[in-house]
Amino acid sequence: MTSTTHTRSARFDLRARDLTPGGVHSNVRLGGPRVCFDRGEGAWLYDIDGNDYVDYLLGQGPSLLGHAAPAVNAVVAREARRGSVFGSQHVLENEAGELFLDTVGWAERVRFGLTGTEADQAALRLARAATGRTKFVRFEGTYHGWLDNVLVTSVDGRIRPASAGQLAHHLDETYFLPYNDVAALEKAFANHDDIAAVIVEPVMCNSAAIQPRDGFLDEVRRLCDRHGSVLIFDEVITGFRVALGGAAEKYGVTPDLAVYGKAMAGGWPVSALAGSAALMDQLTAGVVHSGTFNSSVPACAAVIATLTELRQAPPYERIEAHGGTLMRKIGELGAAHGVPLRVQGLPVAFHASFGDPRTIHHHAELEAIDTAGYAKFVEVLVGHGIWVAPRGIWYVSAAHGERELNAVVDRLDSALAAETR
Numbered sequence: 001m002t003s004t005t006h007t008r009s010a011r012f013d014l015r016a017r018d019l020t021p022g023g024v025h026s027n028v029r030l031g032g033p034r035v036c037f038d039r040g041e042g043a044w045l046y047d048i049d050g051n052d053y054v055d056y057l058l059g060q061g062p063s064l065l066g067h068a069a070p071a072v073n074a075v076v077a078r079e080a081r082r083g084s085v086f087g088s089q090h091v092l093e094n095e096a097g098e099l100f101l102d103t104v105g106w107a108e109r110v111r112f113g114l115t116g117t118e119a120d121q122a123a124l125r126l127a128r129a130a131t132g133r134t135k136f137v138r139f140e141g142t143y144h145g146w147l148d149n150v151l152v153t154s155v156d157g158r159i160r161p162a163s164a165g166q167l168a169h170h171l172d173e174t175y176f177l178p179y180n181d182v183a184a185l186e187k188a189f190a191n192h193d194d195i196a197a198v199i200v201e202p203v204m205c206n207s208a209a210i211q212p213r214d215g216f217l218d219e220v221r222r223l224c225d226r227h228g229s230v231l232i233f234d235e236v237i238t239g240f241r242v243a244l245g246g247a248a249e250k251y252g253v254t255p256d257l258a259v260y261g262k263a264m265a266g267g268w269p270v271s272a273l274a275g276s277a278a279l280m281d282q283l284t285a286g287v288v289h290s291g292t293f294n295s296s297v298p299a300c301a302a303v304i305a306t307l308t309e310l311r312q313a314p315p316y317e318r319i320e321a322h323g324g325t326l327m328r329k330i331g332e333l334g335a336a337h338g339v340p341l342r343v344q345g346l347p348v349a350f351h352a353s354f355g356d357p358r359t360i361h362h363h364a365e366l367e368a369i370d371t372a373g374y375a376k377f378v379e380v381l382v383g384h385g386i387w388v389a390p391r392g393i394w395y396v397s398a399a400h401g402e403r404e405l406n407a408v409v410d411r412l413d414s415a416l417a418a419e420t421r
């Protein structure tokens, strides 16, 4: 397949727009190409017009084991026969909790939830309760969910609320700093004694997949210790992806609290908040976190099956090889067609755009690259059977092998030829 038609998808979209605002159930899906998928299998997606796509979006990250991973879905289907939620404990919870904590390695307690957004809020609340302080530090270009105190956009380099109706004063809780800048964090701690927490995406997958400079996360850890602040890793993307034990394992830095989501449950909706017993046990001493669907039977089954699979057949080396080759091929194909395609990041989660190939180290440098031009090119990619995000992130799964590599290289070659025609 080299060029797709989307007649049925277009018809579906028209009807969808009558039913739900913009035809989509998450604002992230408002932009970019609109395709109605029939199903996903492994690293492939199939739409209702009969087109297939090599998928490097993985549903925004969750399908690390590929779509409809049999090792996960069979367990979820079997266990769901028990029911879903009982308003009490159930027999899978301890197994999921033990496996989760053993896999993460450093944490003593876990609470399961549904989304990264809510788990981030619980982490911030715990940090405030533990320190008696109100503010937190975060870094420009990170994403910690869509709620009032964390949702931002940048206009002319200045941070602003991203949504109409958002209570802008909730952002007053935050000190925004450039990522990878230890001096800025030292200064913030020197100037403010009200910092409850530093929350960081250990790799900035929401911002050009910027990696931490050598020692940056260690310095953040050291400064949090020195100033009595809680270090929160937002591992919603990095957890179980950049290593089995997430960024904490990969970079050898242990946070006080961490938030997980996406890859931890093979595509099923589960998030987790994990941390030391001292911090987490505040949830029995005045700090509230709740949710009707938390730790449902299917959720626990999905966690157990996913983590078991990741531990028994770790896909990390294969993913690294696939992603590394793909990053190189993208650069080579771009050069061959005279298109300034640049990539940076980790093989398992990298960022593509047009423009200056030099590595970006913090959010402000994104101005040097052409993210808008690349977002338009994504329509051409989709037309050639490559499903990726307009914002540039490419996720590689355990299901991406040689067949997918050959397909994506062929299709990218055709897309670049069409782009330059």
Ligand code: PLP
Pocket (backbone or CB within 6 Å): 060, 114, 115, 116, 117, 118, 120, 143, 144, 145, 146, 201, 206, 234, 235, 236, 237, 261, 262, 271
């Ligand atoms: N934190 C990070 C780093 C994320 O990338 C996301 C979502 O993309 C979230 C939090 C929010 O997670 P969710 O979409 O599950 O609410």
